[in-house]
Every structure is written in C-alpha cells, then in structure tokens.
Amino acid sequence: AQTVTQSQPEMSVQEAETVTLSCTYDTSENNYYLFWYKQPPSRQMILVIRQEAYKQQNATENRFSVNFQKAAKSFSLKISDSQLGDTAMYFCALDVGNMLTFGGGTRLMVKP
Amino acid sequence: GAVVSQHPSRVICKSGTSVKIECRSLDFQATTMFWYRQFPKQSLMLMATSNEGSKATYEQGVEKDKFLINHASLTLSTLTVTSAHPEDSSFYICSAREGSSYNSPLHFGNGTRLTVT
Numbered sequence: 635a636q637t638v639t640q641s642q643p644e645m646s647v648q649e650a651e652t653v654t655l656s657c658t659y660d661t662s663e664n665n666y667y668l669f670w671y672k673q674p675p676s677r678q679m680i681l682v683i684r685q686e687a688y689k690q691q692n693a694t695e696n697r698f699s700v701n702f703q704k705a706a707k708s709f710s711l712k713i714s715d716s717q718l719g720d721t722a723m724y725f726c727a728l729d730v731g732n733m734l735t736f737g738g739g740t741r742l743m744v745k746p
Numbered sequence: 747g748a749v750v751s752q753h754p755s756r757v758i759c760k761s762g763t764s765v766k767i768e769c770r771s772l773d774f775q776a777t778t779m780f781w782y783r784q785f786p787k788q789s790l791m792l793m794a795t796s797n798e799g800s801k802a803t804y805e806q807g808v809e810k811d812k813f814l815i816n817h818a819s820l821t822l823s824t825l826t827v828t829s830a831h832p833e834d835s836s837f838y839i840c841s842a843r844e845g846s847s848y849n850s851p852l853h854f855g856n857g858t859r860l861t862v863t
Binding site (some may be wrong): 676677678679681725729732733734735736737738739741 | 778780784787788789790791792795835839841843851852854856857859
C-alpha cells in the first residue's frame with residue numbers, strides 16, 4: 635500500500651517571498667511518479683509539477699521546483715516569488731501502478 | 747490541452763432518489779478513469795477505478811451497489827449514486843488517464859457538488 639503525508643496543514647507566505655511545502659511518501663515500488671496539484675477555491679485540480687522517480691534531476695516549472703530525495707522518500711515543493719494567485723490547497727500525489735494516492739493537503743495563503 | 751468534462755457541476759436531490767454524474771474525455775481516449783470523493787477541507791479519496799469495457803474496481807469501504815460505475819466507451823464514465831442519503835452529500839471528482847500506459851498524464855474534471863436533502 636502507498637501512503638503520502640503532508641505534515642503542514644496550513645502555511646502562509648508574504649507576496650514575492652519563497653515558501654516550501656513538505657511531502658513524504660512510502661511505497662515498495664521502484665518505478666513511480668510524483669506530482670504536486672493545486673486546488674484553488676474553484677475546486678479544479680491543476681497540475682503544478684511532475685517528477686519521474688527514475689530521474690535524479692529535480693523537476694522545475696517556472697516559479698515551481700521540487701526537491702526530490704528518493705532515498706528519504708521526500709518530495710518538497712518550492713514556490714519562488716509567491717503571487718496572490720498561488721493561494722490554494724496543494725496536494726502531493728504518488729502514482730504507482732495506475733493508482734494515484736493523495737496526501738492530506740496543505741492550505742497555502744499568500745499575503746499581500 | 748486535454749480536457750475532461752464533468753457534468754453536472756452542482757446537483758441537489760431528495761433523499762432516496764438516484765443521481766448520475768458524467769465524466770467525458772473530450773479530445774482523447776481514456777482507457778482508465780478514476781472517481782474521487784472530497785469532503786470539505788479534506789483530501790481526495792479514491793472511490794473506484796473504472797476501466798473501459800470491464801467492471802470497476804472499488805476501494806475498500808466503498809459500496810459498489812450504492813455507487814454504480816459504468817465505463818461503456820473510451821470517452822465516457824458515469825457514476826450513479828443510488829438511493830442517495832444526506833451523508834452522500836460531498837464533492838465528487840473524476841479523472842481520466844490519457845493513453846493506456848501507467849505514466850500517461852492524468853486530467854481532472856471540474857467536480858460535482860452533490861447535496862442530498
């Protein structure tokens with residue numbers, strides 16, 4: 635069975651600053667994919683960034699980057715130059731064997 | 747990009763009635779679709795995995811006779827909440843995997859807010 639843990643239920647950051655959201659996971663599989671999804675108040679799930687487990691290089695998508703530590707089973711998300719529109723719920727997710735498991739989520743508030 | 751259309755976005759029904767929610771992949775074929783349930787301020791909980799042309803695989807604790815899933819074509823999966831009760835009120839989200847391999851991208855619908863009175 636797979637588990638995903640997000641230890642920060644809520645976080646806040648000042649606009650233009652950097653914030654890091656934590657995620658740890660557990661799986662016995664060696665091949666898997668990790669994701670960060672954003673869910674704004676509209677409830678639409680938006681893919682933020684994706685990481686293949688077999689790639690050592692950390693994924694980057696504009697202001698979003700990850701720190702993937704496979705041995706530690708850690709997958710944190712760094713948001714640089716935070717914007718008001720980044721305010722949302724953020725979910726870490728593990729995709730193994732055609733099954734996606736979500737973490738409990740972190741509510742991020744970007745303050746002006 | 748790939749789009750998943752979920753309909754209706756909101757539905758209110760009376761206790762004891764059935765409600766059908768549709769999930770369509772508009773510009774790609776989806777061999778596998780997933781149905782999630784999300785309570786307020788909580789994460790998405792997988793209810794079932796729907797494979798085209800075969801029976802859905804339900805997660806532990808999900809009543810298959812209450813939550814009927816049909817995936818009759820490569821672009822449409824439906825979730826029917828039968829004999830709905832107030833405790834079934836929730837936000838339901840579908841997702842569809844683009845392509846047949848496990849590393850294919852996953853696209854989400856906009857969700858359906860179900861209120862049972």
